[in-house]
Amino acid sequence: MPAYSGSTSQTQPHTQVVSVPPALTVPVIEADFPRRLHPYWPKLQEKSRSWLREMRLMPPDKVERYADSLCYTDLVAGYYIGAPDELLTAIADLSSWFFAWDDRHDRDSVHGRAAQWRWLCRGLHGALDEPRQYLHHRDPLVAGFADCVRRLYGFLGPSWNARFARHFHPVIEAYDQEFRNRRSGTVPTVEAYVELRRLTFAHWAWIDLLEPTARHELPRVIRKHPAYRDAALATQDFSAWYNDLCSLPKELAGDELHNLGISLIHHEGLTLEQAVREVHRRVTQCVADFLEAEKEVLLLADQLSDGTAEGKKLADTVKSCVFNMRNWFSSVYWFHHESGRYRVDSWDDRSIPPYVTEAALAENELVGEE
Incomplete structure (x- = not known):
């Protein structure tokens, strides 16, 4: 049986007709959140393929066969409009x-590769603090992360870099918590899962990246403004929970324990159909929450534009950030229906994606034990 039956069809600006099953349709996104793509997107695809090969994050044959269809570059090119x-x-x-990294986490959890996982986490924490020292790490995931962090640290300066690291260390720790939960068979309660998911999705790290996109770091008083934080949280919760909604069949097939739907089924006694409806309700509420907060953020931007050059710069930065928060909705929404990452019905083995190579992970396990 298909994961989600039936579909509605939509035409996107850079793809063929895309099918959205009724259970996953969010009409307000389709009607009021137009899809945008950074003009650099076509070049981004080419560069991404080269980087995945260079960093050995996917075998070359799998890069050629799956990289474009996974649509990872499409996702980001719709998030950060205006970025250099x-x-x-x-x-x-x-x-x-x-x-x-998420795929490695899954396979290490399934096979109980605890020593490898701990070694990986240590490397990631180190790469976040001293990326240049980890560029040639033997684990491709550590070296690849160090390369990304080193480049990101070159745009806004030490205070932004420290904040990004401060937000990402807990992401690594949250993934480690999920690893331990899976080894012990622990399904988090709904409340615990919501908080954990805000870390494993890296909510605040993705929001931090809106500032170099706008080419200006926001002062703390603006970042901590209730409307700004509400808008940011709404767009990130939507993204995380819509991912949960779309990946639920994939994660049930792979014996995953971390999904809002799974927590609702396990702890609230909901059926699968009821859990899908409840996650969908929460997803839709996120859109409403964002639209309310967006109005206040735009009013804040108007207040900041006080006739001074600094006021204009701050106002423009806030407007850029909230504009791209808005773009998260459409980009995340369509990504989940374009990407081959969630098409479990087309996989030979529903428990493991075809773009993941177990042999490569086993090789990394030996490295981790040295």
Whole structure:
């Protein structure tokens, strides 16, 4: 049986007709959140393929066969409109790395490779603090992460770099928590999962990247403004929970324990169909929450534009950030229906994606034990 039956069809600006099953349709996104793509996107695809090969994050044959159809570059090219080409490339590589890390996390959890996983986490923490020292690390995931971090640290300066690291260290720790949960068979409660997911999705790191996209670092008073934080949280919760909604069949097939739907089924006694409806309800509420907060953020931007050069720069930066927060909705939405990452019905083995190579992971396991 298909994961989600039926579909509605939509035509996107750079692809063929895309099918959206009714259970996953969010009409307000299709009607009011137009899809945008950074003009550098076609070049980004080419660069991403080269980087994945160079960093050995995917075998060359799998890069050629699957990289474009996974649509990782499409996702990022719709997030960060206005970013310098070099920054967009670094963010795209970080995004591709993140998916590869997520796949490693899954396979290490399934096979109980605890020593390898601990070694990997230590390397990632180190690369976040001293990326240049980890560029030639023997684990491709550590070296690839160090390369992304080094490049990202070149845009706004020490205070932004420190904040990005401060936001990303807990992401690594949250993935480690998920690893331990899976080894012990622990399904988080709904409340615990919501907080954990805000870390494993790296909410605040992706929001941080809106600032170099706008070429200006925002002061803390603006970043901590309730409307700005509400808008940011709404767009990130939408993205994380819509991912949960679309990946639920994939994760059930792979015995995953971390998904909002799985927590609802396990702890709230919902059926699969009820859980899908509840996650969909929360996803839709995120859109409404964003639209409310967006109005206040735009009013804040108007107040900042006080006739001074600095006021105009701050106002323009805030407008750029909230514009791209808005773009997350459409980019995430269409990505999940374009990417081959979620097409479990087409896989030979529904428990493992065809673009993941177990032999390469086993080789990395030996490295981790040295």
